[in-house]
Amino acid sequence: MRISGVTMWGVRLDLKRSYRLSGGRLLFEHLDSTIIRVDTDEGVSGWGESCPWGSSYLPAFAGGVRAGIAELAPAVVGMDPRQTDVVYRAMNLALPGHGYVKTAIDMACWDIAAQSAGLPLVDMLGGRSVEKVRLNSSISSGTAEELLAEIDRAREGGYTMHSAKIGADPESDAKKMRFLAEQMGQGEDVTFDCNRSWTTAQAIAVLNETRELTNVIEQPCETYEQILHVRRHVSQPLAIDESLVTLGDALRMAADGACEVAGVKVGRVGGLTPARRIRDVCLEAGILMNIEDTGGTRLQASAAVALASTLPEPFPRATWLCFNQVVQDPVPEGVVNENGWASAPTVPGIGAVVDEGALGEPLEVFK
Ligand code: MG
Numbered sequence: 001m002r003i004s005g006v007t008m009w010g011v012r013l014d015l016k017r018s019y020r021l022s023g024g025r026l027l028f029e030h031l032d033s034t035i036i037r038v039d040t041d042e043g044v045s046g047w048g049e050s051c052p053w054g055s056s057y058l059p060a061f062a063g064g065v066r067a068g069i070a071e072l073a074p075a076v077v078g079m080d081p082r083q084t085d086v087v088y089r090a091m092n093l094a095l096p097g098h099g100y101v102k103t104a105i106d107m108a109c110w111d112i113a114a115q116s117a118g119l120p121l122v123d124m125l126g127g128r129s130v131e132k133v134r135l136n137s138s139i140s141s142g143t144a145e146e147l148l149a150e151i152d153r154a155r156e157g158g159y160t161m162h163s164a165k166i167g168a169d170p171e172s173d174a175k176k177m178r179f180l181a182e183q184m185g186q187g188e189d190v191t192f193d194c195n196r197s198w199t200t201a202q203a204i205a206v207l208n209e210t211r212e213l214t215n216v217i218e219q220p221c222e223t224y225e226q227i228l229h230v231r232r233h234v235s236q237p238l239a240i241d242e243s244l245v246t247l248g249d250a251l252r253m254a255a256d257g258a259c260e261v262a263g264v265k266v267g268r269v270g271g272l273t274p275a276r277r278i279r280d281v282c283l284e285a286g287i288l289m290n291i292e293d294t295g296g297t298r299l300q301a302s303a304a305v306a307l308a309s310t311l312p313e314p315f316p317r318a319t320w321l322c323f324n325q326v327v328q329d330p331v332p333e334g335v336v337n338e339n340g341w342a343s344a345p346t347v348p349g350i351g352a353v354v355d356e357g358a359l360g361e362p363l364e365v366f367k
Pocket of ligand 1: 195219241242
């Protein structure tokens with residue numbers, strides 16, 4: 001089987017409500033996703049997607065995805081898409097780095113490999129260890145009352161795990177943390193995600209001031225080194241999200257004992273191929289995981305839920321479904337929010353059905 005062509009579309013995904021991160025300094029109103037279809041000479045096609053969360057969340061943006069796919073597509077045409085490691089090495093040779101671009105091609109290759117094997121993606125990635133993964137809400141930065149109102153809205157969708165975006169200023173953050181922690185009911189939990197906004201001094205001060213709280217604190221500071229410094233001065237469990245990009249980062253995290261939770265965003269780490277290696281490092285190191293993606297449609301979410309479902313208990317922490325926050329999803333079939341939980345599709349491949357008519361005209365076709 002050989003890759004015969006790659007077709008690329010750009011899709012604007014409007015958010016139902018505008019969204020703020022990192023204490024409010026980053027604003028998002030729509031996302032720009034790139035969806036590709038990889039065709040083969042045997043008539044099997046696979047779908048892939050890369051949707052960075054806007055341009056300001058990570059060193060990744062939609063224009064970069066498209067320019068990168070134009071660079072990579074000619075390098076993979078003619079290759080056997082079922083040989084996912086071989087294809088990935090060819091992409092690394094053609095364009096070092098830029099994992100967030102490669103994720104789309106890698107995902108489509110996994111889709112083809114799984115369809116060809118007649119297996120759901122979850123089985124190709126190691127097999128289903130849990131029937132359902134818990135879903136994580138994503139609570140936009142705001143006042144304590146605004147955060148709680150968003151949590152109430154998420155509760156209506158069945159969510160019992162919340163990721164509250166804080167990080168405005170240390171004094172009000174401490175108040176918000178105490179306030180929200182008190183609002184959690186039986187079986188409910190909230191993570192405080194700073195999205196890189198505290199300095200090390202601020203993080204150490206706030207976390208020591210609120211040391212009675214045992215909630216997970218996510219990405220308190222900008223860099224890995226800063227978080228490691230904080231780790232040595234606070235007692236709360238820490239999660240590393242934005243600073244986990246490569247397999248090398250995961251190895252360092254594990255060796256340093258830098259965190260208790262890892263945010264494994266498939267697109268940020270470069271696709272399913274590197275994400276499953278990072279998964280294995282975290283399993284070996286005893287680090288819990290939020291396996292999800294950086295944004296996008298039900299396609300990315302279905303692939304991420306498949307990988308998350310391979311985690312044995314107690315490693316799967318929670319998974320966020322971006323498409324729940326968008327007005328119109330061009331991928332009508334795939335994973336669904338089942339009252340705060342999601343199960344990986346059982347049909348061969350990723351199991352997401354893309355409505356090609358909703359994608360409009362392709363941006364480019366590579367042969
Ligand atoms: Mg995060």
